[in-house]
Amino acid sequence: MLTIDRGDSHYDDAGGWAEACFHIGLFLHWATRRGLAAPRHAARIEQLSRAPGAYVVQACDGKLLPDDFDAAESLIRTLYGAYLPHYDRTIREATGSSYVAGLDDAVLADIERFLDRELRRLRPDAEPHAVASKPVAQPATRRRVRHPKFGEGEVTGATTEGGRTKLTVSFEGGLRTVLASFVVDVED
Known part of the structure; x- marks a missing residue:
């Protein structure tokens, strides 16, 4: 092989x-x-x-x-x-x-x-966001959120420092790191 x-x-x-x-x-x-x-x-x-x-x-x-x-x-x-x-x-x-x-x-x-x-x-029929049955280390990723200034985006990472969660979000204008408290989930 x-x-x-x-x-x-x-x-x-x-x-x-x-x-x-x-x-x-x-x-x-x-x-x-x-x-x-x-x-x-x-x-x-x-x-x-x-x-x-x-x-x-x-x-x-x-x-x-x-x-x-x-x-x-x-x-x-x-x-x-x-x-x-x-x-x-x-x-x-x-x-x-x-x-x-x-x-x-x-x-x-x-x-x-x-x-x-x-x-x-x-493979156009592929599900690009299919995820294995067990979650990845950062379960907060891959969700859509809305920020008052930057609009809607997809969470690509999350960290916690001093009790505050920071999200890395891919917005239309590029990647931004924002506090989780400033975003809301977007419902599908």
Whole structure:
């Protein structure tokens, strides 16, 4: 079985296993949340969410294989082929490096939006926001909210500092960090 990607081919440049496998784990996390990955990954979504690179090292022996997915191998290979240059360009702009062990919510949201667009282009019947049965580490994400100044947007991340929750929201005018107390949920 031919691998889709291998952490050992990135290890020398990355300087560590978690960094060498982070981009692999990030793709696997996205695919798991979209219902494209094998069920064994959905059962461990919290671990995959917290440390994508370390998860790939531990659970996948540092490799991404076709049997890590329930979706057709050709679809996964096409998505992964489109993902790699976008991922590399995006994180180089954000961090100055191709290898990281973590990214901020805005960068992660950009990568997810790119993959969702690619999935819709390749498989128009796909549900771009299908989520695995277990929630990701930040359950507040992926909901629509309205802010009095910035309008409607989608929550892409949440943090709590000093008892105050801050949301990263993708508004039409761009990403903004706002206090949760200033937004209301938008009903579908």
